[in-house]
Amino acid sequence: MQTPFPMLVGAIALIISALAWADQSAVNQRQQLFDQLDTKTELMEDALDREQWQRGAELAAELADTVTLLKTLFPETSRGVGRSRKSIWNEWPEFEGRLTRLADDFTAISNTAESGRSAGLDTALENATSSCRSCHMSYRSLW
Numbered sequence: 001m002q003t004p005f006p007m008l009v010g011a012i013a014l015i016i017s018a019l020a021w022a023d024q025s026a027v028n029q030r031q032q033l034f035d036q037l038d039t040k041t042e043l044m045e046d047a048l049d050r051e052q053w054q055r056g057a058e059l060a061a062e063l064a065d066t067v068t069l070l071k072t073l074f075p076e077t078s079r080g081v082g083r084s085r086k087s088i089w090n091e092w093p094e095f096e097g098r099l100t101r102l103a104d105d106f107t108a109i110s111n112t113a114e115s116g117r118s119a120g121l122d123t124a125l126e127n128a129t130s131s132c133r134s135c136h137m138s139y140r141s142l143w
């Protein structure tokens with residue numbers, strides 16, 4: 001009689017490698033998006049400094065989308081992987097709330113820039129950029 005054992009082992013190995021892949025791909029994706037966040041925030045600030053309101057508004061809207069997407073890239077299987085501290089998963093509502101506020105700040109920047117109003121722009125910019133540093137201090141490991 002043939003045993004189904006080798007097939008079972010094969011199936012389990014497949015599942016494990018799929019999980020490891022999912023986990024690694026989420027980590028890679030979130031690191032790429034954080035890099036984009038960095039580059040695009042600078043581009044957005046340059047555009048706004050030069051009073052290129054339309055360009056600044058577009059970049060800010062894209063940044064809001066990026067931050068929203070980031071919320072989906074912290075699966076349980078990637079707990080503590082990369083430079084993400086484990087406390088992110090222990091304090092998920094707090095962490096997610098910070099991302100939500102950052103996305104809202106970018107949306108506010110986009111709306112304000114689009115209407116060519118500079119009132120409120122500085123505050124929204126200040127909120128957005130200070131949230132990077134503050135979240136890193138709490139939730140990003142140093143190495």
Ligand code: HEC
Binds near residue numbers: 083084131
């Ligand atoms: C809610 C928390 C939070 C906010 C807000 C946040 N970050 Fe991060 N950031 C992280 C975490 C966590 C990592 C580590 C990701 C990993 O390696 O798993 C990270 C990583 C990064 C990295 C390194 C990516 C890499 O390849 O290792 C850059 C650059 C970065 N963030 C830029 C920014 C900028 C710019 C802002 C603000 C516009 C920002 N972040 C806002 C939590 C945050």
